[in-house]
Amino acid sequence: MLVRRAATAAAMLALLAVLLGAIVLLVQGYHYFAVQSDSMEPTIRSGDLVVVAPAHADGVYEPGQIITFHPTPGYTTTHRVNDVNESGIETKGDANATPDVSRIQSDQVVGEVTFVLPYVGYAAVFLQQPLGWISFVLAVVVIVLLWQLMHSKRDDNQPVEPGASAQ
Numbered sequence: 001m002l003v004r005r006a007a008t009a010a011a012m013l014a015l016l017a018v019l020l021g022a023i024v025l026l027v028q029g030y031h032y033f034a035v036q037s038d039s040m041e042p043t044i045r046s047g048d049l050v051v052v053a054p055a056h057a058d059g060v061y062e063p064g065q066i067i068t069f070h071p072t073p074g075y076t077t078t079h080r081v082n083d084v085n086e087s088g089i090e091t092k093g094d095a096n097a098t099p100d101v102s103r104i105q106s107d108q109v110v111g112e113v114t115f116v117l118p119y120v121g122y123a124a125v126f127l128q129q130p131l132g133w134i135s136f137v138l139a140v141v142v143i144v145l146l147w148q149l150m151h152s153k154r155d156d157n158q159p160v161e162p163g164a165s166a167q
Contacts (some may be wrong), residue, residue: 029054031110033068033076034121039093040078042068044113049120052111055121058105066113069104101163108158 022032029053038046043066052068059079063068066080069091079091079100088103126132 022126025051030114031068032124033078033108034124035078036121036125037093039095040080041095043080044078045092045118047119047122049124050113051115052078053114055106055109055111059109060084061106061109061112067091068110068113069108070110071100071102071104071108074112087088099164 026032031054032145033050033052035044035046035048043166044050050068055094056097063081063083065081066078067081067089068076070090071077077091077100079093079095081089082092083090088105092099127136153161
């Protein structure tokens with residue numbers, strides 16, 4: 001019983017630490033993006049979540065860095081820097097045979113990818129939908145109710161004495 005409670009407390013603390021870490025990163029200007037194509041395979045796959053540090057203040061990027069940028073308003077792409085010169089930044093997906101058609105400017109860069117969370121993008125996209133949030137809230141409610149039912153403090157195993165009323 002004590003081990004089960006300790007494991008539950010550890011799991012709750014770990015979840016809280018992840019949530020607090022995510023909030024701290026957001027406050028510091030980090031962004032999260034769910035990857036929706038395989039253009040960066042095998043480094044980054046569709047369904048992964050990329051965590052992107054804020055854009056460099058100096059706007060300087062080097063070949064080999066993986067950056068997230070807005071090639072056109074309303075679209076976001078994550079590709080590797082292939083070349084940098086006075087006409088802009090040339091990018092290319094690792095799985096693509098040729099570089100991207102147009103170069104981007106440093107003001108189009110959201111930032112540099114700092115780490116990748118495999119498969120977490122699927123959950124992020126799901127939770128952005130109304131049905132996703134409803135499902136998540138219902139799942140939490142069901143888990144809490146089941147937990148309460150399984151760990152209620154009543155002592156059903158005690159025999160009831162004849163003539164005594166159960167309380």
